[in-house]
Amino acid sequence: MxxxxxxxxxxxxxxxxxxxxxxxxxxxxxxxxxxxxxxxxxPQALTEALARHARTSGHQQYAPMPGLPRLRELISQKTAQLYHVPAPNPATEVTITSGATEALYAVLAAVVRPGDEVIVLEPAYDLYGPAIRLQGGIPVYVPLPAPDFRHDWDAVAAALSPATRLIMLNSPHNPTGAVLASADLDQLAALLRNTATLVLSDEVYEHMVYDGQQHYSVLQQPELAERAFVLSSFGKTYHATGWKVGYCIAPPALTAELRRVHQFLTFSVSTPTQHALADVLGDAAHYxxxxxxxxxxxxxxxxxxxxxxxxxxxxxxxxxxxxxxxxxxxxxxxxxxxxxxxxxxxxxxxxxxxxxxxxxxxxxxxxxxxxxxxxxxxxxxxxxxxxxxx
CATH class of the missing domain: 3.90.1150.10 (Aspartate Aminotransferase, domain 1)
Known part of the structure; x- marks a missing residue:
């Protein structure tokens, strides 16, 4: 047959x-x-660290599902120092993922249910829409107008509905390079204040902002931080995109849901790679x-x-x-x-x-x-x- x-x-x-x-x-x-x-x-220090840990006894087996405790602790310290925010709890708010791509997919799989709407600001990285649809979600597209691709918050407000489960942000932005200002985050916080809408903030280019500007993380806006998954990428920061290591910072309840999915997607990320990144992350000079x-x-x-x-x-x-x-x-x-x-x-x-x-x-x-x-x-x-x- x-x-x-x-x-x-x-x-x-x-x-x-x-x-x-x-x-x-x-x-x-x-x-x-x-x-x-x-x-x-x-950086040479990173590749040398990877070679060293690849030869270290015990560093070839599974890492803990959420990531090496030492690496999560260093991410927490870096985040607090860089953005002047309370340090995320490394045990309950920081998760190491197989690149920001896995983190993004895990977030969507964790919180988007069939029929949920997700606001996507276009142009957008080509993963966003398909990943939403695979969860049964409905992408709701809001254009970023050329040539500066600044956010039109009136258009975002018009797109919000009782079915809006999540809004996806990306700053600095791929492909346009647009950067969110602090006022943008305040405007979004006001829009979401009386809603149950969550935020996924893709901040993988956080260390690449020019002409005297600075990157404003969603973590710096308290009302958004309490409802947000914030993604970053070691691949982008350390010129090692093929290593596929990223992380997600989120409040404990959101992190718990992320990890429910993460454990069945990849379980854990390469152990010697995590050790190598921990060896260099304490040196802020690079980023x-x-x-x-x-x-x-x-x-x-x-x-x-x-x-x-x-x-x-x-x-x-x-x-x-x-x-x-x-x-x-x-x-x-x-x-x-x-x-x-x-x-x-x-x-x-x-x-x-x-x-x-x-x-x-x-x-x-x-x-x-x-x-x-x-x-x-x-x-x-x-x-x-x-x-x-x-």
Whole structure:
């Protein structure tokens, strides 16, 4: 007897745009400014610590499900010092996860039930919508208007309903680089004051804010902190995206629900990796200088791109640069991104991939988390491409 056709839970979802563009970059020998990962190594102290703990007896077995106590304690201390907030209880409020991706999925699986609405601010990382739908939730999309992609709190208020279970924030923002201000958090707190709506705050680019601005964490707004899951990423902070280690800070009751799911998704995260991160986390010099480190890269890329004909949008945070190409082409962004990859030899991401309906605004996203020589080489290829099509 033949089996009936498998009915997909996500019939309209294909392969991630990041996989598609990275594969195309490989096929074309293109410089990959599409996927958001550095092309340089983590700090030497971290890689040496990993090698050391990989050889240490007892560090090859399962870590405790919530994470190594030493690492959770250091995260608590760092959070208190960095944001001037009460230290989260490492036993009941800090959980180590397999990257921020697992934390995000675990949060949604823990709190979103069929029929619940979740507000998503677009453009948004492409994981958000599908992960909500897999729980039976309903994404409710609210646009962030270009070119600065600031939050429209009136639009958020209009989207709130008795069915709103969660609102998802991302600051500094991927793909736009927009950064929430303290006043934004106060406005959101006022909107949610008499509701049961929870907050998921994706803050993986917390150490990448430029031009004298600062990152305001949801943890700094007391009314939001008491209803929030706050996510961070060691992969982003330590140039080690392939290590897939992140964490979630949340009040005890929310953490308990997160861990109910986490234990059945991954149970625990790589033990020697957690030990290595604990060895370096006490040294604040690395993450305290990240903003300056990445601003130099952003400013260099801006300078290199000036002669090309691209219009670069403001990029106050994260490590991405959006660009309009209207002076170069009338093509849709997906077609233009593929053309740039094939003909210029530089891979980028079309921003329409960050919209659930594929909204085309003639924008592409570059990742500038690359070595200086990589950015120079990419800009030279783009300049040559632009000269040939103008």
């Amino acid at each position: 033949s089996l009936p056709p498998l009915v997909s839970k996500l019939p309209d979802v294909g392969t991630s745009i990041f996989t598609v563009m990275t594969q195309l970059a490989t096929e074309c020998g293109a410089i990959n400014l599409a996927q958001g990962f550095p092309d340089y190594d983590p 305290e200088t990240l903003s300056a480190f990445y601003q130099r890269k952003r400013d260099l890329f801006t300078e290199l791109m000036q002669p090309t004909g691209f219009e670069l949008l403001p990029a106050p945070g994260a490590y991405f640069q959006l660009a309009r190409y209207a002076q170069l082409s009338a093509e849709d962004d997906y077609t233009f991104a593929q053309r740039l990859t094939r003909e210029a030899g530089v891979a980028v991401v079309p921003v329409s991939a960050f919209y659930h309906h594929g909204r085309n605004q003639g924008l592409i996203r570059f990742c500038f988390a690359k070595r200086e020589e990589t950015l120079v080489a990419a800009a030279q290829r783009i300049l040559k491409f632009c000269a040939n099509i103008q």
